[in-house]
Amino acid sequence: MKVSTAAAPLLSILPEANFLVDPADFCCTALQATSLRDQVIYPTSAAYNDSVSVTFAANARLSPSCIVQPHSAEDVSIVISTLAQTPCQFAVRSGGHTTWPGAASIEQGVTIDLSTMNDTTYHEDKGVASVLPGARWQSVYQTLEPYGVTVPGGRSGAVGVSGFLIGGGNSFYTARVGFACDNVENFEVVLASGAIVNANRTSHPDLYQALKGGSINFGIVTKYDLKTFRHETLWGGLITYDNSTTDQQIDAGVDFTNNIHNDPYASWIGMWGYNSVTGQNAMFNALEYTKPVAYADAFAEFLKIPNTTSTMRFASIYNLTMELGQTPGYRYIYTTGTYRNDATVVRKAIDLHNNYIEKAKADVKSDYWAIDTMVQPWPKLFSQRSVEKGGNVLGLERFDENLIQLLFDFSWDNQDDDALFYRLGESILEELDDFAKSIGADNEYVYLNYADKSQNPLKSYGKENVEFISRVAKQYDPDGVFQVQIPGGFKISEV
Ligand SMILES: Cc1cc2nc3c(=O)[nH]c(=O)nc-3n(C[C@H](O)[C@H](O)[C@H](O)COP(=O)(O)OP(=O)(O)OC[C@H]3O[C@@H](n4cnc5c(N)ncnc54)[C@H](O)[C@@H]3O)c2cc1C
Numbered sequence: 001m002k003v004s005t006a007a008a009p010l011l012s013i014l015p016e017a018n019f020l021v022d023p024a025d026f027c028c029t030a031l032q033a034t035s036l037r038d039q040v041i042y043p044t045s046a047a048y049n050d051s052v053s054v055t056f057a058a059n060a061r062l063s064p065s066c067i068v069q070p071h072s073a074e075d076v077s078i079v080i081s082t083l084a085q086t087p088c089q090f091a092v093r094s095g096g097h098t099t100w101p102g103a104a105s106i107e108q109g110v111t112i113d114l115s116t117m118n119d120t121t122y123h124e125d126k127g128v129a130s131v132l133p134g135a136r137w138q139s140v141y142q143t144l145e146p147y148g149v150t151v152p153g154g155r156s157g158a159v160g161v162s163g164f165l166i167g168g169g170n171s172f173y174t175a176r177v178g179f180a181c182d183n184v185e186n187f188e189v190v191l192a193s194g195a196i197v198n199a200n201r202t203s204h205p206d207l208y209q210a211l212k213g214g215s216i217n218f219g220i221v222t223k224y225d226l227k228t229f230r231h232e233t234l235w236g237g238l239i240t241y242d243n244s245t246t247d248q249q250i251d252a253g254v255d256f257t258n259n260i261h262n263d264p265y266a267s268w269i270g271m272w273g274y275n276s277v278t279g280q281n282a283m284f285n286a287l288e289y290t291k292p293v294a295y296a297d298a299f300a301e302f303l304k305i306p307n308t309t310s311t312m313r314f315a316s317i318y319n320l321t322m323e324l325g326q327t328p329g330y331r332y333i334y335t336t337g338t339y340r341n342d343a344t345v346v347r348k349a350i351d352l353h354n355n356y357i358e359k360a361k362a363d364v365k366s367d368y369w370a371i372d373t374m375v376q377p378w379p380k381l382f383s384q385r386s387v388e389k390g391g392n393v394l395g396l397e398r399f400d401e402n403l404i405q406l407l408f409d410f411s412w413d414n415q416d417d418d419a420l421f422y423r424l425g426e427s428i429l430e431e432l433d434d435f436a437k438s439i440g441a442d443n444e445y446v447y448l449n450y451a452d453k454s455q456n457p458l459k460s461y462g463k464e465n466v467e468f469i470s471r472v473a474k475q476y477d478p479d480g481v482f483q484v485q486i487p488g489g490f491k492i493s494e495v
């Protein structure tokens with residue numbers, strides 16, 4: 001254990017209470033008094049603007065009093081031990097892909113921006129890739145490709161590694177290797193005390209387990225050691241269809257989900273998308289096969305459906321993940337639910353999708369807006385793979401059936417529509433949940449990485465996992481710095 005002492009001299013200059021200046025400015029001044037003074041940036045600088053605009057969703061681009069950019073775990077230790085001695089509030093941001101405001105940034109406080117810590121190093125002897133917290137998946141894939149290896153990560157290359165890994169992480173490889181978090185061999189973590197520890201199977205095993213899904217409740221992760229596997233050329237891409245194919249797509253998707261265990265190389269994301277510029281409501285399939293085989297039988301039902309365009313090809317994981325993604329800089333809300341893998345539920349979701357396009361049209365002020373509804377398999381096989389690797393805290397192993405996940409994704413460009421789309425995003429989910437309950441196809445699980453602020457994903461992990469996460473959080477952060485001073489993200493104290 002290394003404890004940073006760099007912040008100690010600061011204690012003597014902190015006033016007891018009553019700030020003479022704006023409390024938030026005081027937090028920045030406290031950081032200014034450390035060796036990191038040149039890494040603290042203010043709203044008057046271009047660097048501050050650049051840092052804020054890294055955040056994916058425009059509505060999540062808050063304006064902290066200052067931003068600090070650590071370059072190492074030691075820097076992170078100085079930042080956290082300094083701020084923990086103050087009443088200051090702060091936020092932690094890596095890739096900034098959480099869509100809700102305040103998850104990874106803050107107004108009137110300090111944002112710790114980890115984006116300059118973004119290297120990936122491959123250790124051939126151990127078959128492990130060490131990935132720093134500010135990396136994006138595209139750079140991880142690109143670095144590993146020359147070695148002929150890869151890791152399970154984002155299906156959109158721009159997504160950050162940190163939020164993804166500590167919230168679970170669904171990749172094209174989940175049916176083969178479990179969730180991305182199941183493939184972390186070691187987390188290097190800076191605790192609230194400033195101590196830098198390794199959490200792995202033999203060192204702080206409880207913290208290791210809790211970080212596999214427990215998100216920002218224990219510490220700031222400064223390095224992920226990920227188990228690699230052989231990278232093979234994939235067959236994948238994006239296919240578009242007329243939305244009149246909807247019923248066939250739903251049947252094919254439900255069937256695909258029930259058969260993933262027969263061919264875990266195959267993966268599918270189904271998307272129904274409307275956008276106001278084209279006025280089109282179309283259907284898209286992202287099909288990816290994680291070895292170089294075209295037209296695998298696992299996709300047969302989808303391949304029978306007539307398409308309008310297709311980019312299906314042989315390509316690397318880097319290439320395929322550069323194709324998928326969404327445009328940063330719009331305003332967004334994501335809401336998500338998990339259900340029994342049942343065609344009736346998906347049909348209802350798409351009926352709601354069609355219906356909500358009309359609801360939005362009636363009130364919208366934005367020039368650009370879009371509604372995307374995504375369907376993803378969440379079969380029993382996924383949690384079996386997790387268990388084989390030692391397990392995580394998502395709690396999925398308690399469900400005995402194949403599940404399907406719905407993600408409602410609204411985007412728009414006019415701030416005046418925030419209230420409208422927040423309301424639509426929440427109510428479309430509520431309607432689907434009510435329908436699923438009425439036919440007994442509901443499921444408690446909520447995927448944290450897609451969840452909105454209005455949802456409670458940690459609670460959905462089940463009572464035992466909630467108790468475990470609470471205990472580990474109290475053990476590694478006895479003063480509750482991550483619960484109280486870092487208000488952003490999903491908090492175990494708010495379950
Ligand atoms: C376009 C797009 C595509 C996506 N694709 C996928 C996908 O294919 N599969 C999937 O599973 N998910 C996907 N997601 C969801 C994604 O997993 C989450 O948005 C995730 O939080 C992104 O991580 P980040 O580092 O960019 O997030 P951030 O918003 O930076 O952080 C997320 C949370 O983690 C905390 N945090 C950040 N860094 C650290 C750290 N080092 N230590 C401790 N806490 C930290 C933050 O405070 C915040 O609460 C996608 C999201 C988008 C917007």
Ligand SMILES: *[C@@H]1O[C@H](CO)[C@@H](O)[C@H](O)[C@H]1NC(C)=O
Nearest residue numbers: 043044045046047048049050
């Ligand atoms: C930062 O962005 C704001 C708002 O977009 C702008 O007014 C300001 O000029 C920018 N500052 C710098 C230094 O680029």
Ligand SMILES: *[C@@H]1O[C@H](CO)[C@@H](O)[C@H](O)[C@H]1NC(C)=O
Nearest residue numbers: 115116118119120135136139
């Ligand atoms: C790391 O971040 C810096 C800017 O902070 C950027 O210039 C560089 O390209 C990034 N490197 C990788 C591997 O993404």
Ligand SMILES: *[C@@H]1O[C@H](CO)[C@@H](O)[C@H](O)[C@H]1NC(C)=O
Nearest residue numbers: 185186198199200202203225
């Ligand atoms: C686990 O942590 C210990 C203590 O820091 C370290 O010596 C060991 O190498 C780590 N194991 C792995 C697999 O990283």
Ligand SMILES: *[C@@H]1O[C@H](CO)[C@@H](O)[C@H](O)[C@H]1NC(C)=O
Nearest residue numbers: 243244246247281350354357
């Ligand atoms: C296709 O889209 C239109 C326009 O949104 C909608 O009215 C129709 O119901 C959709 N068709 C199907 C099969 O979902």
Ligand SMILES: *[C@@H]1O[C@H](CO)[C@@H](O)[C@H](O)[C@H]1NC(C)=O
Nearest residue numbers: 239302303306307309310312
């Ligand atoms: C898309 O349609 C074309 C033309 O009908 C067909 O040749 C191709 O196989 C289809 N591709 C997929 C992936 O369905």
Ligand SMILES: *[C@@H]1O[C@H](CO)[C@@H](O)[C@H](O)[C@H]1NC(C)=O
Nearest residue numbers: 313314315318319320322323
């Ligand atoms: C992906 O590969 C295709 C060729 O198959 C190429 O045209 C495209 O530019 C590549 N994309 C990236 C991001 O490398």
